[in-house]
Amino acid sequence: MTLLTSEITSWIGRSEPPIKAEVTRRDIIKYAIATEQVRQTYLDGDKAPPMFAFGLFRPVVPLTGLGPDGLAPMGATPELPLKRIMAGGTRMTVHRQIYPGQILVGTRTIRNIYEKEGKQGPLIFLEIEMRITTEAGEPVMEEVQTRIAR
């Protein structure tokens, strides 16, 4: 279990400059339809479902920045010795409802990098925190996403 070099673990705690993202009614409606929401308030885009912010702050990079798997790097992350990426899950705390017209500010920080032995071989877990506030700095949510490399 020595996949993680000190170079890789030195990334723990690193933050990126905050990103701004505008919430539009149209984007909420698209998200609500694609996730098969049933509440009319989401389908009308009057407010965003809790997981909407997950997509809002995904990286948008030029085509040349996408990997051979089609994935954009999850912000600035270390080069890992395992290349196949799976979603691992999320835990989040919600402080405020997200509405169309808002401009939100997201700050991404690498919270943890660790490895585990899976059934089919080693796995590297990358925990990435996203702190989201309004433009005025009021907390909207904190989310820690786990990405698993195998």
Next chain:
Amino acid sequence: MPKLKELSVGQSIKGHAYTPTNVSLFLYNAAIWNAHRIHYDETYATEIEKHSGIVIDGPLQGDWLAQVATNWLGEDGVLVEFEYSNRKAAYLGQTLVSGGEISSIDPETGSVRLELFIKDEVGDVTSPGSAIVRFD
């Protein structure tokens, strides 16, 4: 439209059945701006990443878990905490079923904890989760 006084621990929360299609997965991945080829390129998904088919996104299952809570709550309260983990891959062609139950109730704060699940057709939980909701 639940009322706090009428709730009890162990009470089940209704979910939904989801049968994603190529089209619905395409729209989801377009909406979240995700070009990972395991969600639309079957040859790549099976030959390169060794999946059994086109992968149903983990975060999409996460959203369906959150919906168990938000659909149940309606306008009567808010989701304050939510977590899930993706434990077993799910593939295009499968029908996944969501659901949950009340695991604790705190009448002081009006908070209710829900245990949530997405199960596949053989009854395995692909994505367990939990939520804390607060009644207004």
